[in-house]
Amino acid sequence: MDPQTIIARRVARELKSGDLVNLGIGIPTLVANYVPPDLKVFFQSENGLIGTGPIPEQGMAHPTLTDAGGRPISALPGACTFDSAMSFGLIRGGHVDVTVLGGLQVDAHGHLANWMIPGKMVPGMGGAMDLVTGAKRVIVAMQHAAKGKSKIVAKCTLPLTSARPVSLVVTDMAVIGFPDGKATLLETAPGISVGEVMAVTDAELAVPDTVPEMKL
Amino acid sequence: MKAVSLEEAVAMIPAGASVMVGGFMGVGTPERLLDEVVRQQKSGLTLICNDAAVPGKGVGKLFDAALVSRLTATHIGLNPKAQQQMLTNQINVDLVPQGTFVERIRAGGCGLGGILTPTGVGTLVAEGKREIEVNGQPFLLETALRAQFALVHAFLADYIGNLAYALTSRNFNPVMAMAADTVIVTAEHIVPVGVIAPDHVVTPAPLVDYLITNG
Numbered sequence: 001m002d003p004q005t006i007i008a009r010r011v012a013r014e015l016k017s018g019d020l021v022n023l024g025i026g027i028p029t030l031v032a033n034y035v036p037p038d039l040k041v042f043f044q045s046e047n048g049l050i051g052t053g054p055i056p057e058q059g060m061a062h063p064t065l066t067d068a069g070g071r072p073i074s075a076l077p078g079a080c081t082f083d084s085a086m087s088f089g090l091i092r093g094g095h096v097d098v099t100v101l102g103g104l105q106v107d108a109h110g111h112l113a114n115w116m117i118p119g120k121m122v123p124g125m126g127g128a129m130d131l132v133t134g135a136k137r138v139i140v141a142m143q144h145a146a147k148g149k150s151k152i153v154a155k156c157t158l159p160l161t162s163a164r165p166v167s168l169v170v171t172d173m174a175v176i177g178f179p180d181g182k183a184t185l186l187e188t189a190p191g192i193s194v195g196e197v198m199a200v201t202d203a204e205l206a207v208p209d210t211v212p213e214m215k216l
Numbered sequence: 217m218k219a220v221s222l223e224e225a226v227a228m229i230p231a232g233a234s235v236m237v238g239g240f241m242g243v244g245t246p247e248r249l250l251d252e253v254v255r256q257q258k259s260g261l262t263l264i265c266n267d268a269a270v271p272g273k274g275v276g277k278l279f280d281a282a283l284v285s286r287l288t289a290t291h292i293g294l295n296p297k298a299q300q301q302m303l304t305n306q307i308n309v310d311l312v313p314q315g316t317f318v319e320r321i322r323a324g325g326c327g328l329g330g331i332l333t334p335t336g337v338g339t340l341v342a343e344g345k346r347e348i349e350v351n352g353q354p355f356l357l358e359t360a361l362r363a364q365f366a367l368v369h370a371f372l373a374d375y376i377g378n379l380a381y382a383l384t385s386r387n388f389n390p391v392m393a394m395a396a397d398t399v400i401v402t403a404e405h406i407v408p409v410g411v412i413a414p415d416h417v418v419t420p421a422p423l424v425d426y427l428i429t430n431g
Contacts, residue, residue: 047241047387048386048387049383049384066241066243081384083388083418084387084388084391085391088318092333121293122302124289124290124292125290127315129316130314133334133335159340160340162335162338
């Protein structure tokens with residue numbers, strides 16, 4: 001299984017029936033593909049829709065039905081639309097149960113940096129800061145390391161997205177949580193040992209006596 | 217509300233004006249008004265828009281024509297031209313979290329001085345802003361945002377200017393229609409009064425100053 005699929009499948013297991021969920025761009029978007037059909041999850045697109053559906057079939061796209069990247073999507077039965085003030089009221093007001101976002105760095109305290117690399121990449125934060133500040137649970141879905149460099153760091157060197165720590169980090173190697181504010185190894189990916197995770201993790205990780213393997 | 221041509225409407229906008237434009241990645245943007253802004257070369261604009269769209273689409277056309285000198289937005293990463301104009305200091309860019317962006321405009325349209333938001337506390341966004349504690353929780357004071365003009369795109373407009381929107385093209389349009397001195401609207405369809413049921417009107421007619429005639 002490729003790294004992105006491992007991450008997306010594991011994150012999908014965090015979602016519960018009735019959850020209002022906002023998925024970010026990239027790996028988080030893939031999560032929707034692995035939600036079991038009997039699980040009734042509402043997906044929000046922050047440009048003004050609850051009830052996003054799959055990419056429409058050829059010739060069925062409509063210019064006024066798009067995702068936050070401006071790409072055509074469909075809407076499921078029961079979908080509803082609203083303006084951006086309502087959309088971010090939902091996000092900041094704690095009405096979104098789970099948001100899944102990509103990350104550049106997460107540190108030992110659960111702080112996330114995912115919106116800029118000073119001098120290199122300054123696209124703007126879009127909705128990321130509101131999502132991390134306001135959603136009930138914030139899950140970061142990202143590769144454990146980039147070009148051999150750990151993305152789980154002792155302290156973020158990139159600008160933070162929020163002062164509020166995230167709830168969970170799911171990578172292609174591990175699931176990391178922050179009980180009592182301390183980065184803790186909760187699960188390892190299939191075929192990956194605790195030692196292998198520790199070897200590519202910069203942040204100090206607490207390791208419980210038993211660390212189960214991810215169920216996918 | 218007054219029905220006017222594109223040419224007449226855009227002629228009212230002086231060079232250097234502050235302009236809010238509805239739309240999200242070019243969806244729900246009054247394209248015809250922007251084409252006319254480009255044709256009349258209204259330069260030095262202060263643009264308030266969620267994003268910079270992409271070259272050739274929505275407000276992207278304003279960057280293609282180098283008509284923007286200041287920009288308040290939440291994300292410009294998908295428009296390389298806007299990025300380049302920012303990095304070479306041709307435009308002065310203020311990047312704002314999206315929830316803060318829309319709420320500042322809402323405040324501007326609702327007679328509020330600003331809003332208190334937890335978003336941005338403890339980040340770069342907090343620099344130079346007042347932090348105010350309410351019931352033990354820190355908030356940032358974010359000031360209201362208004363413009364001289366709002367360029368709004370609706371799905372339906374009736375003959376007196378009531379507006380309804382379609383799907384995700386609603387986005388910032390109804391909020392911006394509250395927050396500018398002069399509101400100019402294009403609509404996909406102009407329909408008789410009564411076609412939009414009272415419960416389905418999103419922007420009430422008295423907010424609309426000018427409706428661009430179709431055809």
